[in-house]
Amino acid sequence: MKSTLIDFNQFKMITHTKLKGDTLNIEICKNYEVTIPLDRVLNYPYSLEDGKLLIEGEIPEYRLHSLKAGILNLISLSISQGMRSKITGRTTYYISEPVPLLGHTAFGLIDRGTNIIQVRGLCGCNINCPFCSVDEGRYSKTRKNDYYVDMDHLLKWYLKVVEVKGNRHLEAHLDGQGEPTLYHPLPDLVQQLHEINSKGEGIVTIQTNGVSLTYKLIDELEEAGLHRINLSINALDERMSRALAGSRSYDINRILEIAEYIKNTKIHLLIAPLLLPGINDQEFKKVIDYAVELERRNPQNIINPITGRKDPILGVQLCQVYQFGRRMKNMKVWNFKKFYKLLREYELEYRKKGIDVQLITPLSKAFGSHRRKRVPIPFKVNSKVKAKVILDGRIKGEVIGCARDRLIQIINVEDPERWIGKEVKVKILSTRDGIFVGRLSH
Numbered sequence: 001m002k003s004t005l006i007d008f009n010q011f012k013m014i015t016h017t018k019l020k021g022d023t024l025n026i027e028i029c030k031n032y033e034v035t036i037p038l039d040r041v042l043n044y045p046y047s048l049e050d051g052k053l054l055i056e057g058e059i060p061e062y063r064l065h066s067l068k069a070g071i072l073n074l075i076s077l078s079i080s081q082g083m084r085s086k087i088t089g090r091t092t093y094y095i096s097e098p099v100p101l102l103g104h105t106a107f108g109l110i111d112r113g114t115n116i117i118q119v120r121g122l123c124g125c126n127i128n129c130p131f132c133s134v135d136e137g138r139y140s141k142t143r144k145n146d147y148y149v150d151m152d153h154l155l156k157w158y159l160k161v162v163e164v165k166g167n168r169h170l171e172a173h174l175d176g177q178g179e180p181t182l183y184h185p186l187p188d189l190v191q192q193l194h195e196i197n198s199k200g201e202g203i204v205t206i207q208t209n210g211v212s213l214t215y216k217l218i219d220e221l222e223e224a225g226l227h228r229i230n231l232s233i234n235a236l237d238e239r240m241s242r243a244l245a246g247s248r249s250y251d252i253n254r255i256l257e258i259a260e261y262i263k264n265t266k267i268h269l270l271i272a273p274l275l276l277p278g279i280n281d282q283e284f285k286k287v288i289d290y291a292v293e294l295e296r297r298n299p300q301n302i303i304n305p306i307t308g309r310k311d312p313i314l315g316v317q318l319c320q321v322y323q324f325g326r327r328m329k330n331m332k333v334w335n336f337k338k339f340y341k342l343l344r345e346y347e348l349e350y351r352k353k354g355i356d357v358q359l360i361t362p363l364s365k366a367f368g369s370h371r372r373k374r375v376p377i378p379f380k381v382n383s384k385v386k387a388k389v390i391l392d393g394r395i396k397g398e399v400i401g402c403a404r405d406r407l408i409q410i411i412n413v414e415d416p417e418r419w420i421g422k423e424v425k426v427k428i429l430s431t432r433d434g435i436f437v438g439r440l441s442h
């Protein structure tokens, strides 16, 4: 006779369980795990079958109840102390009530005062581009922690932002310091955001490196109402594309198959190549040619309700150098004047062939981006505020504080761990775009 102690299938966030000796490995939201030493809390013989933790023999109900509560407490403590990301290997904090979701760039929401709300459900990336502006991926030298935001919590804060901005022609754009398609459950998140935004003729869009996209996931995202996928492709050549992804397993041919597949759905495909001057100049042009040809061969006619037009097929970008980003040794730094000159030459080249390709289009025209009321900024630069340090930071020497329902990235902190849980005084250094950076003020 066996008694069911815990049925893990009942918990949405638990996506897999495995028993390894006396240790229970619990997979949280696909990409994270915590380990529970069962032998320390269970002195009955136990087994794991079909996601159910069973113990041998008949046990009184009250005893079962208290054992279950003990194990669930242990799991929730392990999650709050930090899960391990299977993607990056870093400690990942599960963000839920009462942590605010405005103020930091690593997770939550960013309102830059337009109709676009950036939605960041997680950080952490499955590849390691050598030019990454946020130094992401498993081999990052600067990122020490990742964050995953509980979906209900994310949606609650999204609604708060929508209330201020007005639900009219909004774009929820899933992006982040990492790969947004790693969010689980992504289709559910897209569907809920779509339900909110479609009431005001708005849309949901996502940017991705394409590595974790599958036909099944694309079908689910289509069903959920996703409007556009911005797919990064920086080279067509197999060797160069692998080098630019910093990953031996990156397979450009698979990404191109995925691109073709998206073209046959109701999701608009935008291809977003990045020019790294001196590195991928020729490949950059080849990607543009590929996108133009793909659109000619397999045109989509999906209208963006914000603009009343089709979105562009291309969103070209120029690689910039960032303080905490990676930089390729041989990359030349270009200004935008030079970049636009090159793009104009390309546009002209296509025009001579009778093809109209827009490579330089203001965001307002291309995507209907426009100024919109922003959520209040409760701090002034140089002011001092009392904050509670709630989390270890994203990078070394940083902690995350909370004040007036906003997050503050507190930088240049020595011995960060000792500040967690403490009340501190913070001098605000920057409030740009509703992202708050400060330093301890003693």
Ligand code: SF4
Pocket (backbone or CB within 6 Å): 125, 126, 127, 128, 129, 131, 132, 133, 134, 135, 136, 137, 177, 178, 179, 209
């Ligand atoms: S896909 Fe984006 S986030 Fe990931 S490593 Fe490359 S540039 Fe960085």
